[in-house]
Amino acid sequence: MRLRLDLAYDGTDFRGWARQPGLRTVQGTLEGAITRILGGEPQLVVAGRTDAGVHAAGQVAHLDLSDAQRARLEKGRNPAPEALAARITGVLGQYPDVAVHRSAEAPEGFDARFSAVWRRYEYRIADVETVYDPLERGRTTTVKARLDVAAMDEAARSLIGLHDFAAYCKWREGATTIRTLLEFGWRRDEQGILVANVKADAFCHSMVRALVGACAAVGEGKLEPEDVAEIRDEGVRTSETKVLAARGLTLTEVGYPADDLLAARADQTRARRALDD
DSSP, X not given: OEEEEEEEEOGGGSSOSSOOTTSOOHHHHHHHHHHHHHOSOOOEEESOOOOTTOEEEEEXXXXXXXXXXXXXXXXXXXXXXXXXXXXXXXXXOSSOSEEEEEEEEOOTTOOTTTTOOEEEXXXXXXXXXXXXOGGGGGGOEEOSSOOOHHHHHHHHHTTOEEEEOGGGSOOOTTXXXXXXXXXXXXXXXXXXXXXXXXXXXXXXXXXXXXXXXXXXXXXXXXXXXXXHHHHXXXXXXXXXXXXXXXXXXXXXXXXXXXXXXXXXXXXXHHHHHHHHO
16 A cells, blocks of 8 residues: 655754654654554655755655555554544654644555656745744745845746756756756745745756855846856856755645556656666
8 A cells, every 4th residue: 555645844953854874854753653653664755855954835755555554554543544644743742843734545656756747845035124033034044135026036037947957956976957947936925025936847956045046146136137047058056156045945835647647657757767867
């Protein structure tokens, strides 16, 4: 049995998603809770492996149950897969910084990572025009300048499309940096926070934080809006833009195709990744 888990977490005190010996991670914390409930050695597969300090409101993972784990699930007080979410969150304590909002048997062919067709992130920046809100400090980056949101939005929209984003990615041997940026724009919310909406088929390492860093440089007047596309097309990392802090970044949503297309999408993604490697 494969289960789909929908979850959220405050990334502040985690060293990222992926399990690491001796470090507190989201994966390790959740798998530990699942072990207490179902036994065995559960291994979660996630849609987006977030870095240390990055948050998630709409993360998705899948979990394959062994026969023994399925038997323990079905012997519980509530044997339905839908009840596992509450059981996991209950094991994590009264005010956990990670919670499973929903659990259900996954459709045929579903793979949390490879079936995904897009991911959406939000990035939040407070500038000198924003009233400081201590309740938002854990998910908002501060830039001590007055930022021009219109110029930032213009710069962001110029990057949309299928491109090589090597200039905005942390290099990893054998990994492709070609991505389709589907949406990218900036606005101020009711409290004056600058909020970026960034959606792509996938993201390479540190890509979102590098993109918003380039836009922040435009907002400060250090770059012109057209410069960010020129930097992208040159394909080389530059000191003119900064990778902004993880605290401002939240994975908000993951998109999947219709159920009858899940397996084909997963096969297509695996084949492309194999070619990249």
